[in-house]
Amino acid sequence: MIPARGGTRTSSSSRTKRTISRSVLALGLVLGCVSAVKREDFKTCAQSGFCTRNRAYAELAKETPQWISPFQLNPSSLRLQGGILTGDLINIEEDKQPSSKSGLAFELHLLDNDSVRVRINERDPIHPRYDGVKDTVLIKPYGMANENSYQKLAKDDSGVLTIQYGNKNQNTIKVNSAPFKIEFLVNGVSTVVLNDEGLLKFERLRKKQEEAAQEKEIVDEDKLVDQGDENKDDEVKIEKSELETKLEANMWEEKFKEYTDSKPRGPESFGMDITFSGIDHVYGIPQHASSLSLKATKGTDAPYNEPYRLYNLDVFEYEVDNPMALYGSIPFMLGHSKNNTAAVFWMNAAETWIDVEKSPEDKTGGILSWIKTKKPVSAPSTKTHWISEAGVLDLFVFLGPTHRDIFRQYTSLVGTTALPQAFSIAYHQCRWNYNTQQDVAEVDAGFDEHDIPYDVLWLDIEHTNGKRYFTWDHAKFPDPMDMQRALGAKGRKMVTIIDPHIKKDNDYYVSKEGAELDVYIKNKDGNSDFDGWCWPGSSQWIDFYNPKARDWWASQFSYDRYVGSTNTLFTWNDMNEPSVFSGPEITIPKDVIHYGNMEHRNVHNLYGTMFHSATAQGLTQRNETNQRPFVLSRAFFAGTQRFGAIWTGDNLATWEHLEVASPMLLTIGLAGIPFSGADVGGFFGNPEPELLTRWYQAGIYYPFFRAHAHLDSKRREPWLFGEPYTTQMREAIRTRYSFLPFWYTLFQESSVDGMPIIRPMFVEFPEDEAVFGMDDQYMVGNALLVKPVSKPGVTRSTVYFAGTEKWFGIKDYSVEQGPGAKEVASPADKIPVYQRAGTIVPKRERPRRSSKAMENDPFTLVIALDSNGEATGRIYLDDGESFDYQTGDYILREFKVADKVLTSRNLKPADAGETSEFVKRAGALRIERLVVLGSTVPLKEVTVDGRAVQVECSQAPTDGSYVCTVKEPKVLIGEDFSIAFA
Numbered sequence: 001m002i003p004a005r006g007g008t009r010t011s012s013s014s015r016t017k018r019t020i021s022r023s024v025l026a027l028g029l030v031l032g033c034v035s036a037v038k039r040e041d042f043k044t045c046a047q048s049g050f051c052t053r054n055r056a057y058a059e060l061a062k063e064t065p066q067w068i069s070p071f072q073l074n075p076s077s078l079r080l081q082g083g084i085l086t087g088d089l090i091n092i093e094e095d096k097q098p099s100s101k102s103g104l105a106f107e108l109h110l111l112d113n114d115s116v117r118v119r120i121n122e123r124d125p126i127h128p129r130y131d132g133v134k135d136t137v138l139i140k141p142y143g144m145a146n147e148n149s150y151q152k153l154a155k156d157d158s159g160v161l162t163i164q165y166g167n168k169n170q171n172t173i174k175v176n177s178a179p180f181k182i183e184f185l186v187n188g189v190s191t192v193v194l195n196d197e198g199l200l201k202f203e204r205l206r207k208k209q210e211e212a213a214q215e216k217e218i219v220d221e222d223k224l225v226d227q228g229d230e231n232k233d234d235e236v237k238i239e240k241s242e243l244e245t246k247l248e249a250n251m252w253e254e255k256f257k258e259y260t261d262s263k264p265r266g267p268e269s270f271g272m273d274i275t276f277s278g279i280d281h282v283y284g285i286p287q288h289a290s291s292l293s294l295k296a297t298k299g300t301d302a303p304y305n306e307p308y309r310l311y312n313l314d315v316f317e318y319e320v321d322n323p324m325a326l327y328g329s330i331p332f333m334l335g336h337s338k339n340n341t342a343a344v345f346w347m348n349a350a351e352t353w354i355d356v357e358k359s360p361e362d363k364t365g366g367i368l369s370w371i372k373t374k375k376p377v378s379a380p381s382t383k384t385h386w387i388s389e390a391g392v393l394d395l396f397v398f399l400g401p402t403h404r405d406i407f408r409q410y411t412s413l414v415g416t417t418a419l420p421q422a423f424s425i426a427y428h429q430c431r432w433n434y435n436t437q438q439d440v441a442e443v444d445a446g447f448d449e450h451d452i453p454y455d456v457l458w459l460d461i462e463h464t465n466g467k468r469y470f471t472w473d474h475a476k477f478p479d480p481m482d483m484q485r486a487l488g489a490k491g492r493k494m495v496t497i498i499d500p501h502i503k504k505d506n507d508y509y510v511s512k513e514g515a516e517l518d519v520y521i522k523n524k525d526g527n528s529d530f531d532g533w534c535w536p537g538s539s540q541w542i543d544f545y546n547p548k549a550r551d552w553w554a555s556q557f558s559y560d561r562y563v564g565s566t567n568t569l570f571t572w573n574d575m576n577e578p579s580v581f582s583g584p585e586i587t588i589p590k591d592v593i594h595y596g597n598m599e600h601r602n603v604h605n606l607y608g609t610m611f612h613s614a615t616a617q618g619l620t621q622r623n624e625t626n627q628r629p630f631v632l633s634r635a636f637f638a639g640t641q642r643f644g645a646i647w648t649g650d651n652l653a654t655w656e657h658l659e660v661a662s663p664m665l666l667t668i669g670l671a672g673i674p675f676s677g678a679d680v681g682g683f684f685g686n687p688e689p690e691l692l693t694r695w696y697q698a699g700i701y702y703p704f705f706r707a708h709a710h711l712d713s714k715r716r717e718p719w720l721f722g723e724p725y726t727t728q729m730r731e732a733i734r735t736r737y738s739f740l741p742f743w744y745t746l747f748q749e750s751s752v753d754g755m756p757i758i759r760p761m762f763v764e765f766p767e768d769e770a771v772f773g774m775d776d777q778y779m780v781g782n783a784l785l786v787k788p789v790s791k792p793g794v795t796r797s798t799v800y801f802a803g804t805e806k807w808f809g810i811k812d813y814s815v816e817q818g819p820g821a822k823e824v825a826s827p828a829d830k831i832p833v834y835q836r837a838g839t840i841v842p843k844r845e846r847p848r849r850s851s852k853a854m855e856n857d858p859f860t861l862v863i864a865l866d867s868n869g870e871a872t873g874r875i876y877l878d879d880g881e882s883f884d885y886q887t888g889d890y891i892l893r894e895f896k897v898a899d900k901v902l903t904s905r906n907l908k909p910a911d912a913g914e915t916s917e918f919v920k921r922a923g924a925l926r927i928e929r930l931v932v933l934g935s936t937v938p939l940k941e942v943t944v945d946g947r948a949v950q951v952e953c954s955q956a957p958t959d960g961s962y963v964c965t966v967k968e969p970k971v972l973i974g975e976d977f978s979i980a981f982a
């Protein structure tokens with residue numbers, strides 16, 4: 001039977017269609033065929049008025065010989081004070097007689113961390129443009145550059161104002177007034193140029209009547225002309241060219257399928273081009289099912305003919321290799337070349353499109369050549385064109401100079417990842433749905449029977465009473481607390497799903513209270529509650545822009561409100577783009593109204609994050625035991641990392657989707673969200689056992705590691721396929737568990753400095769051009785190189801070993817020498833994973849049933865020596881649950897091998913704060929084993945304070961070096977020690 005999606009009632013044809021289309025797709029899946037995305041449900045640029053208008057403007061610029069941007073800074077208005085340059089930005093075509101009220105207000109802020117903010121807003125709009133994104137996204141007021149750290153240099157002959165600036169005085173900002181253009185140079189090298197191509201366009205708010213009146217005037221004039229000669233009708237009619245029509249497309253209303261966007265404020269979009277000069281690889285702007293290095297969307301031979309789109313959408317069965325919008329949006333882009341790294345953050349939460357154009361033979365090189373005072377620079381460049389529907393232009397430029405600096409600069413503004421609970425980086429078992437309490441008990445027992453560790457069992461929407469979140473279907477789950485207790489006894493947790501749509505039902509307490517408190521999103525009239533269709537049928541959406549709504553929502557998670565919940569229950573926020581089955585593009589109409597009479601159009605891409613954050617707030621405040629929240633979200637925006645994890649949505653059980661998961665997760669990580677994963681196994685369809693096994697082998701290297709499956713898919717718990725698959729999947733999951741101390745340490749590092757946890761090769765090897773476009777292998781932290789197998793029947797894989805040092809296979813310690821590509825074995829039971837020479841990785845190698853059950857286990861350090869016989873690494877440990885680490889209750893140590901001595905030293909500042917029983921207990925755990933790789937001679941004597949320790953060495957499988965195991969050196973993880981090797 002096809003399960004009813006969205007209930008049985010439909011009140012419009014669109015609802016019916018949506019319900020049917022989902023069911024038909026589901027039927028396709030039952031029959032075993034995986035179908036494709038319904039592209040026609042989603043707009044192309046040509047179907048979006050503001051995208052069309054801005055892209056047409058770019059076309060106009062291209063077609064016009066000697067195109068010059070009409071925007072100019074009024075030179076006499078420019079002031080630099082307190083680190084902020086301000087001025088009037090005039091469009092000479094619109095502001096024929098500029099006054100202090102006409103035009104745009106321009107600001108350039110010099111931050112104290114080698115970043116620059118550029119803002120452009122209307123000087124005197126007929127109503128304020130939405131400018132609230134900054135209040136939600138920026139974590140705190142940032143520091144301005146100290147007066148001594150910048151210097152304004154006199155304007156040169158060509159009218160370029162130069163600001164020399166930076167912590168090392170390495171940045172130069174050249175502001176060209178006419179036409180308006182800004183170039184950023186780092187150590188004299190041009191990196192980012194704003195309005196390089198002159199595509200800045202800024203639609204000022206206007207009254208519709210005025211236009212109408214203007215039109216009337218034109219018609220009247222025409223009439224006068226007509227009266228002269230009645231037969232000349234055809235001659236006086238001015239035919240608009242195709243380009244002219246595009247330049248004015250859908251200014252006041254827009255139709256898409258059966259939906260009309262009323263656009264009450266008319267056109268208010270803006271766009272600008274940003275050139276990354278001397279840079280031919282740009283990355284970021286998730287979420288797209290595409291490559292890591294962004295592809296051209298314009299120009300000859302461009303692989304895509306649509307811009308990358310950022311608009312949070314529930315794209316059912318998304319396609320790979322496509323710039324279509326998906327569930328999350330982060331307008332952050334990083335450009336990298338051998339000599340140059342820079343990034344931009346276009347802080348806007350309205351719908352945004354971005355064109356990418358490669359210019360390999362670029363001769364323009366920014367302002368310097370443009371003003372023809374210097375020799376043209378010849379370097380490949382990437383030109384990007386950013387187009388947003390509403391709000392203000394608010395842009396950050398991060399000048400690095402290294403990408404480690406850039407991650408720090410960006411995350412110091414939008415926040416780093418919250419430190420997750422330790423269980424949440426272990427393995428999660430999910431499906432839509434585990435059907436009954438009995439089913440849960442059986443699956444849980446299945447893991448134990450098959451000796452496979454797991455930490456969390458998930459319940460999807462069917463566990464509720466009729467998709468009323470915070471309730472239970474008691475026929476299926478008679479005693480939810482008991483169920484959680486049973487899991488909790490083994491150190492395991494449970495997650496239930498809570499979506500942002502609330503079933504319209506007066507007998508449902510959440511629905512009723514929401515109505516009484518008046519916390520739902522309003523229709524465009526601003527008065528009546530918006531009503532749409534989702535899983536429960538007719539539903540309402542909570543307006544998380546209303547502070548009252550957020551607090552009320554957060555309070556729903558307290559144990560007395562959420563009946564049946566315990567402190568081992570955590571939350572999954574789904575459908576929060578938001579997904580509205582009866583809405584345009586399966587989301588909420590843009591003209592619905594939020595708190596403060598604010599149109600949804602302005603904040604669409606932030607809605608899901610507001611929901612995510614209110615949920616995290618709820619879990620944080622629900623108990624007195626000071627426990628960190630865990631909330632998984634599907635929609636995301638810049639800053640989501642402060643609230644929890646995300647996953648890449650409804651992928652397919654195909655090899656292509658396994659393959660695209662790596663670039664997708666790498667991109668999301670670069671854009672600031674390290675805690676992400678893809679549904680292991682693929683959500684739709686039924687993976688053959690080989691695909692599922694390969695997906696586990698890859699998935700253990702996703703920061704968020706969860707298997708999930710669609711309601712209509714066959715059961716696929718790891719033991720259901722028989723041998724050799726069960727053993728292979730068990731081995732993979734156990735490998736993840738063995739590396740948990742390493743993962744947790746990486747999370748802590750990321751929570752401090754914003755470094756991605758899984759890293760594109762170029763992040764670790766920024767000088768090796770061979771890796772700039774590489775996304776089929778990647779690094780976990782700085783130490784592990786992972787090459788997933790994403791083709792069937794493969795037993796050998798080509799791995800690129802970057803750098804000039806060795807790499808050690810994590811299972812058999814086989815040795816490979818960089819640099820260069822080499823074919824290595826990738827048999828069915830493992831994918832190629834190597835530890836980099838020069839690193840030390842902490843592990844726990846005793847198989848247990850959950851991460852909690854490992855917390856008193858001893859450690860192993862795997863030491864991969866480099867060619868100088870050196871290596872370093874770290875460990876971070878805390879209680880894995882509470883916020884006590886914030887007041888110093890943690891262990892942070894550095895391990896280092898130099899001069900044949902391994903030392904452990906405390907990295908925690910002396911004034912970090914109080915420690916508790918935890919630090920005492922964990923600090924007293926043993927290091928039970930050292931594995932030393934890469935020694936050119938067998939270690940003969942290993943001593944700790946003169947005491948000899950047992951060591952055994954064997955020759956590494958593929959070269960002359962040795963693998964030595966030091967057993968029970970009798971040192972503790974929390975103490976200083978030195979171990980001498982000879």
Ligand code: NOJ
Pocket residue numbers: 431432460461497574575634649650683708709710
């Ligand atoms: C859509 C989500 O993407 C999927 O993971 C979930 O199983 C279904 N909604 C049902 O809740």
